[in-house]
Amino acid sequence: VTDWAQRARDLDAADPLAPFRSRFAHDDAPRIYLDGNSLGRMPLAAAGRIEATVQAWQRELVGGWHSWIDAPVRTGDLLAEAVLGARAGEVLACDSTTVNLYKLVHAALGARPGRRVVVTDRDNFPTDRYVLEGLAASGAATLRVLDCDPVLGPAAAEIEHACAANDVALVTLSHVAYRSGALADLRAITDAAHAGGALVLWDLSHSAGAVPVDLEASGADLAVGCTYKYLNAGPGAPAYLYVRRSLQGSLRSPIQGWFGQRDQFAMERPYEPDDGVRRFLAGTPPILGLAAVDAGAELVGEAGIERIRAKAGSLTTLAIEIVDAELVPLGFSLGTPRDVTLRGAHVSLRHPEAWRVCRALIEHAHVVPDFRPPDSVRLGLSPLSTSHEEVAEALTRLRDLILEGVHLRIAGERTRVT
Amino acid sequence: VTDWAQRARDLDAADPLAPFRSRFAHDDAPRIYLDGNSLGRMPLAAAGRIEATVQAWQRELVGGWHSWIDAPVRTGDLLAEAVLGARAGEVLACDSTTVNLYKLVHAALGARPGRRVVVTDRDNFPTDRYVLEGLAASGAATLRVLDCDPVLGPAAAEIEHACAANDVALVTLSHVAYRSGALADLRAITDAAHAGGALVLWDLSHSAGAVPVDLEASGADLAVGCTYKYLNAGPGAPAYLYVRRSLQGSLRSPIQGWFGQRDQFAMERPYEPDDGVRRFLAGTPPILGLAAVDAGAELVGEAGIERIRAKAGSLTTLAIEIVDAELVPLGFSLGTPRDVTLRGAHVSLRHPEAWRVCRALIEHAHVVPDFRPPDSVRLGLSPLSTSHEEVAEALTRLRDLILEGVHLRIAGERTRVT
Numbered sequence: 001v002t003d004w005a006q007r008a009r010d011l012d013a014a015d016p017l018a019p020f021r022s023r024f025a026h027d028d029a030p031r032i033y034l035d036g037n038s039l040g041r042m043p044l045a046a047a048g049r050i051e052a053t054v055q056a057w058q059r060e061l062v063g064g065w066h067s068w069i070d071a072p073v074r075t076g077d078l079l080a081e082a083v084l085g086a087r088a089g090e091v092l093a094c095d096s097t098t099v100n101l102y103k104l105v106h107a108a109l110g111a112r113p114g115r116r117v118v119v120t121d122r123d124n125f126p127t128d129r130y131v132l133e134g135l136a137a138s139g140a141a142t143l144r145v146l147d148c149d150p151v152l153g154p155a156a157a158e159i160e161h162a163c164a165a166n167d168v169a170l171v172t173l174s175h176v177a178y179r180s181g182a183l184a185d186l187r188a189i190t191d192a193a194h195a196g197g198a199l200v201l202w203d204l205s206h207s208a209g210a211v212p213v214d215l216e217a218s219g220a221d222l223a224v225g226c227t228y229k230y231l232n233a234g235p236g237a238p239a240y241l242y243v244r245r246s247l248q249g250s251l252r253s254p255i256q257g258w259f260g261q262r263d264q265f266a267m268e269r270p271y272e273p274d275d276g277v278r279r280f281l282a283g284t285p286p287i288l289g290l291a292a293v294d295a296g297a298e299l300v301g302e303a304g305i306e307r308i309r310a311k312a313g314s315l316t317t318l319a320i321e322i323v324d325a326e327l328v329p330l331g332f333s334l335g336t337p338r339d340v341t342l343r344g345a346h347v348s349l350r351h352p353e354a355w356r357v358c359r360a361l362i363e364h365a366h367v368v369p370d371f372r373p374p375d376s377v378r379l380g381l382s383p384l385s386t387s388h389e390e391v392a393e394a395l396t397r398l399r400d401l402i403l404e405g406v407h408l409r410i411a412g413e414r415t416r417v418t
Numbered sequence: 419v420t421d422w423a424q425r426a427r428d429l430d431a432a433d434p435l436a437p438f439r440s441r442f443a444h445d446d447a448p449r450i451y452l453d454g455n456s457l458g459r460m461p462l463a464a465a466g467r468i469e470a471t472v473q474a475w476q477r478e479l480v481g482g483w484h485s486w487i488d489a490p491v492r493t494g495d496l497l498a499e500a501v502l503g504a505r506a507g508e509v510l511a512c513d514s515t516t517v518n519l520y521k522l523v524h525a526a527l528g529a530r531p532g533r534r535v536v537v538t539d540r541d542n543f544p545t546d547r548y549v550l551e552g553l554a555a556s557g558a559a560t561l562r563v564l565d566c567d568p569v570l571g572p573a574a575a576e577i578e579h580a581c582a583a584n585d586v587a588l589v590t591l592s593h594v595a596y597r598s599g600a601l602a603d604l605r606a607i608t609d610a611a612h613a614g615g616a617l618v619l620w621d622l623s624h625s626a627g628a629v630p631v632d633l634e635a636s637g638a639d640l641a642v643g644c645t646y647k648y649l650n651a652g653p654g655a656p657a658y659l660y661v662r663r664s665l666q667g668s669l670r671s672p673i674q675g676w677f678g679q680r681d682q683f684a685m686e687r688p689y690e691p692d693d694g695v696r697r698f699l700a701g702t703p704p705i706l707g708l709a710a711v712d713a714g715a716e717l718v719g720e721a722g723i724e725r726i727r728a729k730a731g732s733l734t735t736l737a738i739e740i741v742d743a744e745l746v747p748l749g750f751s752l753g754t755p756r757d758v759t760l761r762g763a764h765v766s767l768r769h770p771e772a773w774r775v776c777r778a779l780i781e782h783a784h785v786v787p788d789f790r791p792p793d794s795v796r797l798g799l800s801p802l803s804t805s806h807e808e809v810a811e812a813l814t815r816l817r818d819l820i821l822e823g824v825h826l827r828i829a830g831e832r833t834r835v836t
């Protein structure tokens with residue numbers, strides 16, 4: 001039998017990012033937190049950023065807007081540089097992922113007159129599908145929903161086929177799938193969509209801060225994502241959107257607001273959108289929330305996204321080794337790609353009693369995973385704040401819990417498990 | 419000559435809300451802040467609420483969502499009760515005013531099939547007009563923009579006339595006009611719109627927290643507003659929306675997101691909106707921002723909106739008396755209704771050199787007003803955080819500055835003045 005704990009300690013000893021763990025708030029409890037892909041741990045620097053913003057509100061009052069007015073662009077530029085492989089002036093931090101997705105899908109449909117098909121896959125994140133269903137219900141779009149491999153996610157050939165009739169306005173997919181953790185081939189899928197004349201919009205919520213995104217190099221047109229997972233910006237922190245610079249002039253947000261107006265304080269004029277990415281702003285941006293985004297994005301920039309990717313690979317590889325050796329014999333199967341280049345930073349274990357397994361982990365083993373219907377125990381291995389030792393210990397506790405049948409004694413109905 | 423300072427001190431001595439001034443952060447500088455209707459002062463309690471939320475993030479991590487999930491409704495209920503004259507389950511705190519306005523205008527159009535005219539007035543707040551212009555440009559609406567009295571704002575008879583052809587889906591207006599401070603007759607205008615079969619949507623940004631709103635009693639259908647003015651929730655704090663309970667089932671948000679889904683974590687299902695007001699949620703709500711909204715709304719509730727209205731009347735009446743006596747002879751005119759029952763808590767002074775006057779006040783008199791194009795010096799007299807003595811002192815400084823011609827020496831071009 002392998003001494004997983006020793007193996008994990010060896011990996012931690014060789015991990016160049018190990019010191020980053022202490023840059024986050026931890027607790028003294030025996031809790032092992034493997035849900036950083038749902039809500040990331042708090043960077044210690046975030047508290048200071050938030051406090052400084054509160055002080056600026058108190059001290060500068062409305063004068064603070066001389067600086068705050070640029071906050072969505074400034075934070076967007078930081079995300080572009082440190083996280084997204086984009087250029088300055090292509091990213092805004094604002095609104096929620098859902099609202100940003102709505103704005104960009106609507107804008108993409110407007111930029112492709114004569115086409116109204118939007119392609120996505122059935123395993124795309126629920127809010128993404130809901131936004132598309134809403135646009136379809138209003139008659140603005142026709143959906144083409146692909147049934148892709150539940151573990152590997154959409155392949156370029158499927159997208160090429162879906163766009164072959166030259167009727168697709170937009171392909172929208174998640175870069176890393178929320179349930180399986182599958183990492184889509186950004187470049188190949190983008191090329192496949194472009195071959196059919198479609199624009200491509202990527203949801204980066206589960207990839208940004210865990211793996212490189214390379215929006216620029218991939219040729220991607222549009223993207224959105226949240227900041228509260230691997231970017232550690234706190235509950236309900238502002239989301240972001242990306243619009244390739246060459247497209248900005250031809251896309252219009254359906255939600256025309258005063259922060260997207262070319263001359264915001266010439267209030268007597270009709271609406272005329274800003275030339276650049278600001279045209280995708282709507283209302284007053286959430287200044288307090290943006291402060292925390294900066295703290296998280298700077299940590300990613302400091303660690304370096306390539307080193308973060310390597311750590312994600314190392315953590316997930318260790319997890320999969322332990323799952324294969326210890327948990328597959330107990331009825332689990334792996335719901336995440338085995339090829340390290342094809343996954344993000346979370347691992348999904350499938351089990352018929354996944355909901356009870358999750359509850360048992362939380363209530364009896366001080367391990368926090370999350371449950372994703374219908375049958376997945378999702379383990380988020382946030383690279384900057386998780387050690388190999390935690391991974392080994394959590395999976396050992398899971399094995400012991402199953403061996404003792406603890407999960408079978410969980411009562412109640414399936415509800416949200418966090 | 420009147421001793422304005424003495425008169426102001428007498429009014430302060432008799433003011434039952436005077437103690438509330440110390441519940442806000444103030445500075446030692448000689449600055450007089452009369453822009454609380456742009457960004458309100460920070461309640462001292464807000465810092466603690468924000469800090470507690472940061473602690474909850476750090477300590478509870480994803481488990482915090484067991485409580486946060488209800489935050490938009492909880493804060494909405496607080497606003498409904500303390501500020502808006504609405505019932506529990508009718509108000510959500512979420513998104514920005516612009517995004518909420520977009521959602522509700524879109525929903526109202528959907529609920530009035532066969533009608534596509536939206537009525538507003540030319541002096542409505544710019545972002546409101548921009549949202550409507552966007553919907554008109556997309557073909558979803560036809561605008562009927564009224565030219566109302568620039569000081570008194572829209573009258574019920576004008577609305578009745580605008581809706582007479584029974585083709586109006588929605589009337590949307592500001593309760594208090596951002597420039598003039600005119601207070602619209604919520605009930606009479608709502609009745610006039612209903613007589614023409616239209617729904618009514620009120621923007622409460624400049625009235626909520628300054629005067630009673632009485633959504634329930636007025637029969638209003640829909641409302642939106644921001645929380646960073648008289649609700650003192652900080653820069654870019656979450657906005658709110660109101661949907662009368664009897665209408666909730668028949669209105670659908672165009673932005674279908676996972677927080678508006680009936681069973682949010684049954685992720686494999688198609689979208690089905692929540693039965694109640696939650697259907698107007700879209701993405702993940704901004705938890706940090708909501709904490710500050712609570713602090714501001716509770717102060718309003720504690721002071722009582724009727725007492726706040728009385729204080730607003732007293733402050734604006736004093737201001738108008740001083741303007742009439744000291745500033746009208748120097749070339750100013752009043753841009754705000756003289757009848758105290760027809761105005762909110764800010765006073766607008768019109769002057770051909772309003773921009774230079776504002777700059778001179780800020781740079782040479784330590785008074786912070788704001789400039790609103792083309793010719794208004796706007797003085798926000800936030801009832802809970804402003805004293806009569808500040809009003810008298812600010813206007814005395816303004817008089818002296820004009821007498822000395824300080825404003826004539828301001829160089830540069832008109833830009834935003836805050």
